[in-house]
Structure formats: C-alpha cells, structure tokens
Amino acid sequence: MENEKTHTYEIMEVCLLAGKIMLQSGGETYRVEDTMMRIAAAFGIENSHSYVTPTGIIFSAEGAEPTKTKLIRISSRSTDLKKVAMVNSISRQITNGEINLQSAHTLLKELEDLNVTFPFIIQVVAASIASGCFMIMFRGEWNDFIPSMVTGGLGYFGFLYFHRFIPVKFFSEFLASFIIGFIALVLVKVGVGSQLDKIIIGSVMTLVPGLLVTNAVRDLMAGHLVSGLSKGAEALLTAFAIGSGIAVVLSYL
Template sequence: MDKQLTFTYEIMDVCLLAGKIMLQSGAETYRVEDTMTRMASAFGFSHSHSYVTPTGIIFSVEGKEPTKTKLIRIAERTTDLEKVALVNGISRKISSRELTADEAYESLKEVEQAKHTYPFWLQALAAAVSSGCFLIMFLGKWVDFLPAVIAGGTGFISLIYFHRLVPIKFFSEFIASFIIGLIAFIFVKTGTGLEVDKIIIGSVMPLVPGLLITNAVRDLMAGHLVSGLSKGAEAFLTAFAIGSGIALVFSLFAV
C-alpha cells in the first residue's frame, strides 16, 4: 500500500472517529457532517462526502485514486455535550494546522475513552430535585414538593436500573413512568400529597427527551429529513412510553 493511500485511510479514520464521538454524544446530524467535512478539507481532501443517520455514518473522500468509502455503525447514543465541545475544539486546531493526523487521532481517542458524566448518585439527586422544582414551576403546592422529589428520583433510578437489565428504552421508560405514577397515587391516597397530576407532571420531566426533540427539529430545518424524522420518531416513542405508564396507573387505581 503506497503512502498516499495510507494517508487517505488515516484521514478517514480521524474523521470517522470524530463523527462517531459526536453522534454518540448527542450532536445534531448536520453538525457531525460539517465537522467531518471541515476536518477532511483541512488535511487536503476538499472533495469529501459524509452521510450521517442516528445509527450509522458513511464517509468517502475523492482524490487521485478511486473514491474511498467507509461505514461505521452507531449502537449506543447518550448525552455528553462536553465531548461534542472537545471534538469541535480538536477540529478547530486541525483547521488552524496545529495538529497532525496522528496527533488528532490520539486526541480523539482520549476524548472517546474519557468519562465526563457525573456519578450516578449525583444524577439521581439532580433528577429528584429538578422534579420538585418542575412541580413548583407548574404552579404546584409546596406540600407536594417532597413527594415529587421522591417520585422523580425513584423514577430516574428505575429508568437506569431497568435499562441495564433489558437494553430496550421503551421498556425501561414505561416501567419508570409507571413507578412514578404509582408513588404519586400512594402519596395522595395517604394524605401526604394533594395534587396527583402536578406530582406526576413534575416527576416525569427528567424522563422527557428534550435534547432529542430539539435535535430532530434542527435537523429537519437543516434539510436532513431522514435523521430528523427518525429522531422525531424516537422522541415520540419515549413520550408514548411515558404516557402509557401513567395511563396504566390511572386505569388501575383511579376511581
């Protein structure tokens, strides 16, 4: 394999790794494609093409040799905007000629392996407190603040636990919302809480896919119809799972 062909594949690997990290971390489709194209152009490949969907990336470059194309699959997606910012920073350094291909690849590998997420207990605590704050924001009573905190925190813990048992988002979201509704009914029936609807609304807010909905709309506005519709469908399924869990509680326990 000649040096030019080896260099071409190295640049493709750098661009694909950057795109993979960004897509797995919650970046919009158009941002991923733009970053990959800019990085390739900075390394001398002005004619590159990327096609990004929520589950895969196809990237090709054109040069003196026949067009080279690579495909990678995306299995897991989460929200880690710090990684998106770090990859954007590396992309800017590449554009300003501060990093070579090897240095950029090593920097991206460090970003991929880094753990930027907060500890699980802190995430659960934040979900619990935010549930109580959402209740107050929706004009709930202060007496319902603690029930919303407990219901929201328990629901978030249930979401993570059941998703680890069965890696199907719909199942874990359905069970978590059912548990939230059940806890809210228990508080109201025992006289500890007053308004079951406000407790439930505040408690399910940490489960709502806000970033996914935002990215779906932004991708649609940017003309990425496939990615926008697929993300919108994923957000709809999440909303449907949450609503189904709460509806089951009402159908079983409401009088």
C-alpha cells in the same frame, strides 16, 4: 501511491471517529457532517462527502486515486454534550494547524474511552431536585415539592437501573414512568401529597426527550429529512412509553 492511499485512510479514520463520538453523544446531524468535512479539508482532502443518520455514518474522500468510502454503524446514543464540545475543540485545533493527524487520532481515541458522565447518585439527586422545580413551574403547591422530589428521584433511579439490564430504552422508560405514577398515587393516598397530576407531571419531565425533539426539528429545518423523521419517531416512542406507564397506574384508580 501506497503511502498516499494509507494517508487518506488515516484521515478518514480520524473524521469517522470524530463523527461517531459526536453522534453517540447527542450532536446534531448537520454539525457532525460539517465537522467531518472540515477535518478532512484541514488535512488536505478538499472533496469529501458525509451522510449521517442516527444509526450510521457514510464518509467518502475524493482524490487522485479512486474515491474511498467507509461506513460505520452507530448502535447506541446518549446525551453527553461535554463530549460534543470536546470534539469541537479538537476540530478547531486541527483546522488551526495546532495538532497533526496522529495527535488528533490519539486525542479522539482517548476521548472515546473517557467516561465524563456524572456518577449514578449525582444524576438521581439532580433529577430529584429538577422534578420538584418542574412541579412548581407547572403551578403546583409548595407542600408537594418534597413528594415530587421523592417521586422524580426514585423514578429516575428506576430508569438508570433498568436501562443497565434492559438496553431497549422503551422498556426502561415505561417502567420508570410506572414507578413515578405508582409512588405519586401512594403519596397522595396517604396524605403526603395533594395534587396527583402536578406531582406526576413534574416527575416525568426528567424522562422527556427534550434534546431529541430539538435535534429532530433542527435536522428537519436543515433539510436532513431522514435523520429528522427518525429522531422525531424516537421521541414519539419515548413519549408513548411515558404515557403508557402512567396510564397503567391511573387505570386502577
């Protein structure tokens, strides 16, 4: 009985670890819940239940012994779809019987500690190029392409830099949008740029929470009302931070 109890807890640890990595990396609520229950079923726990919110996971396993339940807290979330795909790959290996419980736990632990994000400079360069392309997409002029790249790149640099010292995303997004508005205004004033609105719009697109909005809508459509509403509120707060930063700059025109 003791061995069976220990085995159940080990299965729950693997399920919760997989769910934690996916949720912290931007995975949808229904995908996290489905993955956890599939892993549990693959290891012999047919009756399992998971309840996932953006800030926590509750998982329970039913068996011959009394039902076991565990809660873990999710304190930080980001967007790292590569980790989500890697957890899905490990989950498929588990359900296909290719790896055992200990190997699955080891792989997930290594994945949790693995840093697969792009280097700081690569993220800034990508944001810079994306800003120029977004500006063109919004029917801006080609002579504003370079100013948009400069504005978007410096704005995203500010976002990453301030987020290291200020863990609250609202403030780092507010400061980043303020930088974007200020630099765009300066470039237009000195004659380097011509369309202030297009430069600003193209530059702030790198801060817009597109994945968060998408996941919020998908969670609401799937019936996960708590997760959908909370993610929608988080996206709304981000939009407010971006708008406030730009509004502070434009108010001094």
